[in-house]
Amino acid sequence: MKIAVVSGKGGVGKSMLASSLCFYLVKNKRIVAVDGDVDAPNLHLWLGQDERWDKKRKISVFEKPVFDLGKCTGCGKCAQICAFGAIIMENGRPNLNKFICEGCGACEEVCPVGAIKMRPVVGAEVRIKNDVFGFPLVSAQLLPGQTGSGKVVDEALIVADQFSYQTMVIDAPAGTGCPIIAVLKETDFAILVTEPTPSGFADLKRVLGVVDHFGLSFGVVVNKWDLNPTYADKVIDFAGKNFLGKITYDQKIFSALSALKPIMTTDLPAKKEMEEIFNSLSQRKVFGP
Ligand code: SF4
Numbered sequence: 001m002k003i004a005v006v007s008g009k010g011g012v013g014k015s016m017l018a019s020s021l022c023f024y025l026v027k028n029k030r031i032v033a034v035d036g037d038v039d040a041p042n043l044h045l046w047l048g049q050d051e052r053w054d055k056k057r058k059i060s061v062f063e064k065p066v067f068d069l070g071k072c073t074g075c076g077k078c079a080q081i082c083a084f085g086a087i088i089m090e091n092g093r094p095n096l097n098k099f100i101c102e103g104c105g106a107c108e109e110v111c112p113v114g115a116i117k118m119r120p121v122v123g124a125e126v127r128i129k130n131d132v133f134g135f136p137l138v139s140a141q142l143l144p145g146q147t148g149s150g151k152v153v154d155e156a157l158i159v160a161d162q163f164s165y166q167t168m169v170i171d172a173p174a175g176t177g178c179p180i181i182a183v184l185k186e187t188d189f190a191i192l193v194t195e196p197t198p199s200g201f202a203d204l205k206r207v208l209g210v211v212d213h214f215g216l217s218f219g220v221v222v223n224k225w226d227l228n229p230t231y232a233d234k235v236i237d238f239a240g241k242n243f244l245g246k247i248t249y250d251q252k253i254f255s256a257l258s259a260l261k262p263i264m265t266t267d268l269p270a271k272k273e274m275e276e277i278f279n280s281l282s283q284r285k286v287f288g289p
Pocket residue numbers: 064065081082083084085086087096100101102103104105106107108
């Protein structure tokens with residue numbers, strides 16, 4: 001069973017909910033947690049963990065061109081074909097801006113003298129903590145200036161799959177692009193988190209389009225509902241039978257995060273509210289028998 005905690009925009013409480021779900025489930029199930037938010041992974045912090053990892057592995061999911069200037073005739077075809085403007089001819093020689101290059105390989109294809117070869121580049125890191133409150137955590141992080149976050153998510157999910165588990169909890173990346181698609185294509189149930197703001201609501205609808213594309217069952221949680229109760233009601237009406245529950249805004253949540261204290265180890269109101277949400281999912285057999 002794979003459960004993804006998803007949001008259309010960042011900062012709405014997705015990692016808080018995912019970390020709390022791990023604490024809830026581990027009482028009765030073998031779980032593995034995955035931080036798929038590879039551009040800004042922080043699930044380990046919500047789980048009260050520091051930056052020390054039991055295992056770290058650099059991975060390559062992306063290729064960039066390497067030029068053999070000894071062979072290059074300076075014809076400029078590579079610069080002409082590059083749709084991203086990543087190659088500029090300077091003094092009759094191609095000059096690559098690796099931060100713009102999308103790794104499409106077109107330049108290699110058109111070079112008439114075989115002076116360009118696509119080569120893998122190290123673009124991300126997969127980190128593992130073997131025992132976080134009794135379960136493993138897999139966290140992937142894109143390195144600065146690198147792209148290919150969807151493939152990095154794929155890699156994190158493959159690594160997590162190698163653990164023996166009954167339920168995988170995935171803290172999904174925000175948005176509607178490749179990384180979230182990489183998560184949802186593997187997911188059985190999506191918990192959508194939003195906040196009562198126009199942008200939160202608009203992004204909820206956008207990410208729902210992706211959830212619907214994969215035909216997934218889902219539920220909606222409204223975080224910080226009391227910051228705008230009228231707007232929260234609007235979101236709840238929209239969610240209809242898929243509404244799962246709401247969480248109250250509490251400044252103390254951020255104090256707990258700063259102190260690396262997971263919310264489920266506190267006595268904050270949010271803990272009880274999330275437990276109620278998880279209990280209702282459990283009653284609906286979302287977490288399996
Ligand atoms: S690999 Fe594609 S994006 Fe990168 S320099 Fe070559 S043509 Fe441009």
